[in-house]
Amino acid sequence: MSQTLVNKSINYVNKKQSFVQHIKASNFRNYKNLELNLSSDNVVLFGLNGVGKTNILEAVSFLSSGRGIRKARSKDLILKTFDNNPYEDFSWGVHANVFVKNKKFKIGTGINKKNNSRLVKINDEYMKQSDLSKIIKISWITPQMLLIFHNGMQEKRRFIDRLINIANPTHVGLLYRYEFLIKERVKIINNYHDNKMWIDTIESEIVDLSIKIIENRKKFVFDMQNICFKSDLNKNFFLDIYLKINGKAEELLDSVGEEKYHCEILGILRKNRGYGISSFIGPHKSEVFIFKRESKQEIRYCSTGEQKIMLISLIFKHCHLMETLYEQAPILLLDDIIEHLDNIHKRALFEKTSQYNSQCWFTCTNSNAFNSYPVSFKSIDVNKLQKDFSKKSELKYA
Ligand SMILES: Nc1ncnc2c1ncn2[C@@H]1O[C@H](COP(=O)(O)OP(=O)(O)OP(=O)(O)O)[C@@H](O)[C@H]1O
Ligand SMILES: [Mg+2]
CATH class of the missing domain: 1.20.1050.90 (RecF/RecN/SMC, N-terminal domain)
Incomplete structure (x- = not known):
């Protein structure tokens, strides 16, 4: 993970209205354990196809109500090994510290093993999904x-x-x-x-x-x-x-x-x-x-x-x-957004998001695409994050 600094000539927003400061996901898609420490800066997740970039955006999207950016069924989110030796855990969880208008919220969400429904905790208290949406606003753009x-x-x-x-x-x-x-x-x-x-x-x-x-x-x-x-x-x-x-x-x-x-x-x-x-x-x-x-x-x-x-x-x-x-500008999840954009629109998007009042998350396959991003951002190489958990390799090292 590295911090990239570029030209600061445009009106950069120092006090973001909403941002994820820390996020952990467990048994979620291809992540056994994922942990990211962030600031209010925008985030760029880069890495090869299929490495787990959109999965991270999906984990963030579960900090609001609903079925996330992929409209997934809860059981599809649980880490799988896709072989004859399935990894038998029946739950997933996402935990985060989110700042909204200078207030810190501790969010926990995951699947309820008994009835497959989603549980939500805000500041350690069980709440309804709709309560989550009252506190944190998240929006997204995906290719789908x-x-x-x-x-x-x-x-x-x-x-x-x-x-x-x-x-x-x-x-x-x-x-x-x-x-x-x-x-x-x-x-x-x-x-x-x-x-x-x-x-x-x-x-x-x-x-x-x-x-x-x-x-x-x-x-x-x-x-x-x-x-x-x-x-x-x-x-x-x-x-x-x-x-x-x-x-x-x-x-x-x-x-x-x-x-x-x-x-x-x-x-x-x-x-x-x-x-x-x-x-x-x-x-x-x-x-x-x-x-x-x-x-x-x-x-x-x-x-x-x-x-x-x-x-x-x-x-x-x-x-x-x-x-x-x-x-409260929603936290924005922008999946593969610069694909298909010409240079003029790419520049316009970069300016718009660097002046945006809440955190924006991007995914892309090539970090060089963000060389001209006008403000500092958190750049995360997803290829290097801890990935899927294979039962076989666990046994090998046991
Ligand atoms: N429940 C699951 N358990 C384990 N792995 C999963 C699960 N669901 C999806 N995956 C795997 O997660 C991997 C990463 O998916 P993701 O969509 O995040 O990739 P990506 O980095 O966004 O790729 P692209 O650049 O093609 O968009 C895929 O290879 C997919 O097979
Ligand atoms: Mg993707």
Whole structure:
């Protein structure tokens, strides 16, 4: 590990709002034990393909709620040997000291062996995942995120909902409950169709949740549209992004208001308890569109490089919104970000991240790519970190 120092001519942020100062991961992906001591400086993880760079970002991403940068299942995170002699440990853990607005938080998270669920400890006390998101905001850009723009609407909705959840950590919980109740309603109608009161209660909660979800999304789109006027993204070669979330439910709610919307959707749900049980309008059918504001070109029609620039612009705009609303720029995890970027955009990204108010993490295969980075950063050679644990080699040295 070495500290690289380059030109300090630009406005470097000395007091970062959020940063990871120390992180340990155990039995996590290809790491038996990983330990990094850091400062508030940005971090560059470099190393060969498959050496474990993204795995480190993934460990950091578990310092917030959800399933991390890869949307992984908890059991896939546990260190494996991929041979006939599996390493039989059934847990993983990540521990970190994180500074947020000058306050230190001790975070511990990992898998609960009994029911596979995730445990969270903040300053040695068990807490909920959503409490974690209230304290620490983390956002990321990964190459897989670009696929979202070519996949179905569900993926796009999930992407936007995750961004909303960074601002409003109860949002994803509402969605889980909404999706759960939709399935539950079908089950109950099929098995207990005589219990009208039970079905009525579930349907009423479905409609209440749908209003809350639509309102959260609407507020988010509104905030994002407004923040762009104050942002400096255009000047730095990033694009101004325009978001749209459309749907029949949104249109109805807009035109008739909450009370009538409630009655109408309840009416639809009651009617289709028999035939067409799952066909009703709601936030599970909304359509998400991402455009360049100026040309109105939709992201899926842009080149790979342009899509990356749009994605970076969108995430920075969102971070700018978080900073404006909560005085807390999210910690940013930027996986393989400089791939596909031309020199102009690379320089713009370097300037943007060196002036950014919280810690940024980069991964790349070649540390020379950061020779022109304008400020000091922590450079970590991932090739040299302790890697996977092989039972065979343990036995050999026993
Ligand atoms: N549960 C696991 N147990 C052990 N090893 C794992 C586990 N999950 C993934 N790996 C291994 O971790 C290695 C590193 O993955 P990672 O994605 O972090 O690489 P990377 O350095 O980001 O590579 P690239 O430059 O190609 O993006 C891979 O070889 C993968 O097989
Ligand atoms: Mg990687």
